[in-house]
Amino acid sequence: MTDSVSKMSNNTIDTSNADTRVASFDHSQRTLLNQIQHALHRTPSLVPLIVLLLSLVVFGLLLGTKFFSPFALTLILQQVAIVGIVGAAQSLVILTAGIDLSVGAIMVLSSVIMGQMTFSYDIPPAVSIAIGLSCGTLLGYINGVLVAFMRLPPFIVTLGMWQIILASNFLYSANETIRSQDIEKSAPLFQFFGEKLHIGGAVFTYGVILFVLIVVLLTYILNNTAWGRHVYAVGDDPEAAELAGVQTKKIIVSVYMLAGLICAFAGWALIGRIGSISPTSGQFANIESITAVVIGGISLFGGRGSIMGMLFGALIVGVFSLGLRLMGTDPQWTYLLIGVLIISAVAIDQWIRKISS
Amino acid sequence: MKQPILSVRNLVKRYGRVTALDHCDFDLYPGEVLAVIGDNGAGKSTLIKALSGAVQPDSGEIFLAGENIRFNSPLAAQAAGIETVYQTLALSPALSIADNMFLGRELRKPGILGSVFRQLDRSKMQQLAREKLTELGLMTIQNINQTVETLSGGQRQGISVARAAAFGSKVIIMDEPTAALGVKESQRVLDLIVDVKAKGIPIILISHNMPHVFEVADRIHVHRLGRRLCTLNPKEHDMSDAVAYMTGAKVPETVSI
Numbered sequence: 001m002t003d004s005v006s007k008m009s010n011n012t013i014d015t016s017n018a019d020t021r022v023a024s025f026d027h028s029q030r031t032l033l034n035q036i037q038h039a040l041h042r043t044p045s046l047v048p049l050i051v052l053l054l055s056l057v058v059f060g061l062l063l064g065t066k067f068f069s070p071f072a073l074t075l076i077l078q079q080v081a082i083v084g085i086v087g088a089a090q091s092l093v094i095l096t097a098g099i100d101l102s103v104g105a106i107m108v109l110s111s112v113i114m115g116q117m118t119f120s121y122d123i124p125p126a127v128s129i130a131i132g133l134s135c136g137t138l139l140g141y142i143n144g145v146l147v148a149f150m151r152l153p154p155f156i157v158t159l160g161m162w163q164i165i166l167a168s169n170f171l172y173s174a175n176e177t178i179r180s181q182d183i184e185k186s187a188p189l190f191q192f193f194g195e196k197l198h199i200g201g202a203v204f205t206y207g208v209i210l211f212v213l214i215v216v217l218l219t220y221i222l223n224n225t226a227w228g229r230h231v232y233a234v235g236d237d238p239e240a241a242e243l244a245g246v247q248t249k250k251i252i253v254s255v256y257m258l259a260g261l262i263c264a265f266a267g268w269a270l271i272g273r274i275g276s277i278s279p280t281s282g283q284f285a286n287i288e289s290i291t292a293v294v295i296g297g298i299s300l301f302g303g304r305g306s307i308m309g310m311l312f313g314a315l316i317v318g319v320f321s322l323g324l325r326l327m328g329t330d331p332q333w334t335y336l337l338i339g340v341l342i343i344s345a346v347a348i349d350q351w352i353r354k355i356s357s
Numbered sequence: 358m359k360q361p362i363l364s365v366r367n368l369v370k371r372y373g374r375v376t377a378l379d380h381c382d383f384d385l386y387p388g389e390v391l392a393v394i395g396d397n398g399a400g401k402s403t404l405i406k407a408l409s410g411a412v413q414p415d416s417g418e419i420f421l422a423g424e425n426i427r428f429n430s431p432l433a434a435q436a437a438g439i440e441t442v443y444q445t446l447a448l449s450p451a452l453s454i455a456d457n458m459f460l461g462r463e464l465r466k467p468g469i470l471g472s473v474f475r476q477l478d479r480s481k482m483q484q485l486a487r488e489k490l491t492e493l494g495l496m497t498i499q500n501i502n503q504t505v506e507t508l509s510g511g512q513r514q515g516i517s518v519a520r521a522a523a524f525g526s527k528v529i530i531m532d533e534p535t536a537a538l539g540v541k542e543s544q545r546v547l548d549l550i551v552d553v554k555a556k557g558i559p560i561i562l563i564s565h566n567m568p569h570v571f572e573v574a575d576r577i578h579v580h581r582l583g584r585r586l587c588t589l590n591p592k593e594h595d596m597s598d599a600v601a602y603m604t605g606a607k608v609p610e611t612v613s614i
C-alpha cells in the first residue's frame with residue numbers, strides 16, 4: 001500500500017499520515033489450518049487425491065496382494081470407466097452451475113440407436129455409430145437451448161428429458177436386447193471399447209483408455225482455451241461473464257451439446273463393457289456420475305473444481321466397492337461410506353468457499 | 358470548440374408509461390472527465406446503459422467520433438471502443454486477475470498451437486495484465502494469478518478499471534465506482550480516474566458523491582426528468598448549486614456550454 005499513499009499526497013486530500021493498515025491483509029500470521037484452506041482453494045482436486053491415496057493404502061494393508069495387484073487395480077479402472085466418462089460430461093454441466101439428470105438416458109438411447117440402425121435397417125456399423133453420436137449431441141442441444149434460451153432451471157429440464165428419453169428408448173426398442181453373439185458376428189465395431197490391452201498382469205480395456213483420454217483432453221480444453229475459461233466464468237457469475245463480453249448462452253448450449261456427445265461415447269463404450277445392447281442398462285449412471293463429481297470436489301454451485309478431481313472421485317468409489325467386496329462385507333457398507341463421502345465433500349467445499357468472505 | 362467524441366441527440370426510451378429518457382442530449386469531449394449527476398429516477402442509468410449497449414433506445418441518435426452508431430449489445434459497444442466499469446464490476450471471483458482482464462478477448466498462441474489447438478497465450482496475457490496494472494500504479498498486487506475473490510474491494514475496482522483502460526480505446530464509462538468503497542479506497546479510485554484521463558481517454562463518471570465529482574470532473578452534466586438540465590463548470594459552481602439544480606430547487610438561468 002505504500003506507493004498508493006505517496007500518490008494520494010498529490011491530491012487535495014492528504015492521507016499520507018493516516019493509518020495504512022486498514023485495507024491490507026496480514027500475511028505473516030497464517031495458521032496451519034489457514035494454509036491448508038488456501039492450498040485447497042487453489043487446487044480443489046487435492047482432497048479427493050488424498051482420500052484416494054489413503055483408501056488405497058488402507059485397503060492395501062488390510063488385503064495385501066489380493067488388492068494391491070496390477071490385475072485388481074486395473075479392474076477398478078474397468079469398473080469405473082463408464083461412470084467416469086459420463087462423469088466427465090456431468091462435470092462440464094455442473095461447472096456451469098447446472099446439473100444433467102439425463103446423462104444416463106442419453107447414454108442408453110445412443111447405444112440402442114446404434115444397435116437398431118444396424119440390426120433393423122442394415123446400416124453399416126460405422127455409420128450407425130456416427131448416427132448414435134449425433135443423436136446424443138442433438139439431445140444435449142435440446143437440453144442446452146431449453147436452459148439457455150428458455151431460461152428453465154437445468155434440474156427441471158433434464159429431469160423431464162430423462163423421463164422423455166428413457167420412455168422413447170423403451171418404446172423404440174420394444175424393450176428388446178440385442179444379444180452379444182449377434183453383435184460379435186455382424187458388427188464387432190460396436191464392441192471396440194471392450195477390447196483388452198494386457199501389460200504384465202494389468203488389463204486395460206479400450207474403454208478405460210477412452211476414459212483417460214477424455215479426461216486429459218477436457219483438462220487441456222478447460223485450462224488452456226478461451227472456451228474453457230468461459231465455462232468457468234459462466235458457472236461462477238453468469239451476469240458478470242455476460243457484461244465482460246462472454247457469450248453466455250452459446251457457451252451453455254455448447255456445454256450441453258458436448259456433454260451429450262460424451263454420453264453417446266459412453267453408450268458406445270457401454271456396449272463393449274456389457275457385450276450386448278440393452279435398453280435397461282445404465283439405470284444409475286446419472287446418480288453415480290453426480291456422486292463421482294461431488295466426491296471429486298467440483299462445486300455444485302458452479303465455477304470451481306476440475307475434471308481431474310472427478311477422475312479421483314470415480315476411482316474412490318471404485319476402490320471402496322472393490323476393497324469392501326474383497327473383504328467380504330455387506331455391499332450396503334459401500335453405499336453407507338459413499339454417502340458419508342458425499343456429505344463430507346460438500347462440507348469441505350463450503351469451508352473452502354469461506355475464504356472469499 | 359472541439360468536436361465531441363461521443364454525443365447523443367433526442368434520445369427517447371420508454372418503459373411502458375414511464376419515460377426514462379425524454380429527448381435527451383449529451384456531449385462528451387476528448388480528454389475530459391464528465392460527471393453525470395442526477396436524482397434517483399432521473400434516467401441517468403438508462404442514458405448510460407444506452408451508451409454501453411445494454412439498452413436499446415426507442416428513438417434518437419448516438420454519434421461516436423462523428424459517426425452515427427447503434428449498439429444492440431454490450432459486446433458491440435466494446436468493439437467500438439466504449440468500455441464500461443459496472444457498479445457490480447463484472448468480474449468472475451474464482452478466476453485469476455489475468456483471466457478476468459482478458460475475459461471474452463483472450464489471446465491465443467501464435468502458429469499451430471493457437472490456430473488448431475486454440476491454446477491460450479498465458480504468459481503474454483499475464484505480462485500485459487501486469488503492465489496495465491503497473492501503469493495505473495496497482496502493483497501492490499503481487500501475484501497476477503491469484504483469484505479475484507482474494508482481493509479487497511478497492512483492488513477489485515482497480516482490476517475492473519485497469520481492464521477498461523486496457524481495452525477502452527475511445528471512451529470509458531464508470532458507474533458509481535466509489536459507492537461501495539471506504540474513504541481510502543475511494544481516493545485510490547479517484548487517483549485512477551486522473552491517471553486514465555492523463556492517458557488521453559475521456560471518462561464518463563456517474564456518481565452520487567458530490568465531493569468526488571467536484572474533485573475530478575472537468576464538467577458536470579446535470580440530469581433531471583429524463584433530459585440534460587444543464588452542464589456546470591465545477592470551478593464556477595459549488596456543490597450546493599449542483600444539488601439545487603439536481604433536485605429542482607433552483608433553475609439554471611442560462612444553459613452553459
